[in-house]
Amino acid sequence: MHGNWVLPIIVAGLAAIGVAVLGATITDLGPWYQSLEKPGWTPADPVFGIAWTLIFTLAAVAAVSTWRAAPSTRVSDTIIGLFALNGFLNVLWSLIFFRMQRPDWAFAELLLLWLSVGALVVFCGRYSRLASVALVPYLIWVTIAGALNWQVIELNGPFG
Template sequence: MKKTTKIYLFSIVFTLLVGGISGLLIRDGINAYDANIIKPPLTPPNLVFPIVWSILYLLMGIGIACILTIDGPQRLKTRTLLVYIAQLFFNFCWSLIFFNAQAFLFAFIWLIALWILILIMILLFAKQSKWAAWLQLPYLIWVSFAGYLNLGVWILN
């Protein structure tokens, strides 16, 4: 197997695993959330979330693999990878804060930090691959929508 193929496979599988583990850890929190929380208008059905997140994690994995496999300054790639890992960590923790802890205001503040990290990641991606950067735009849009939902939940509850 070529090195490029291995990097793509690892990046995609790793990113999907982070999302999958997060999903497993918040199952009970989601059940409590669904039973007790007033949700804002435009809240999608629960079925939408795992589908959308799976697609977004796939796009994230493809994007970072693209960055890691193209020619470019190693220092920039390293900085990009660190930001990628940081945003993935913030993404992972947000679900725990929001669903399990139900700390909605803190989760909203955390989500703002995540949004900023995603924007920085996109800008770093764009310096190396416009294609990889464009793949992250749905992620930024979805997290913006999640911000609306998160803020709505905090206000309503």
């Protein structure tokens, strides 16, 4: 449907950067986070930045690939909506976990985030195998983040 690569690449890249920057701005690794007991398998702090950079890059590739393969404007709009919802849920998790300091509520929200990534994998896979494969690391990472979030609750709760 879409013959031009430039606009979707720019839009997807800016959206990925916007979500990443907003999430990073909300994420506070200060005294509260440092004081939390974390499981021994918690990745080192720099791993999170590397992982999210890769995930957001792959998500932008998936978005462009799916959008370009979309057979109609309705499908294109659905793709944009699913990625927008996912970006919102991604930032919301950081807000709940780090700013509100509620890992318990963040875990509940993370289940919605995980479902949104799963929906992206399935929906995008209908139109682009590349997109579906590119989103799998995101699903794996959110699964790991969920296990880590749960362990933080177990080791430090109750909250609030």
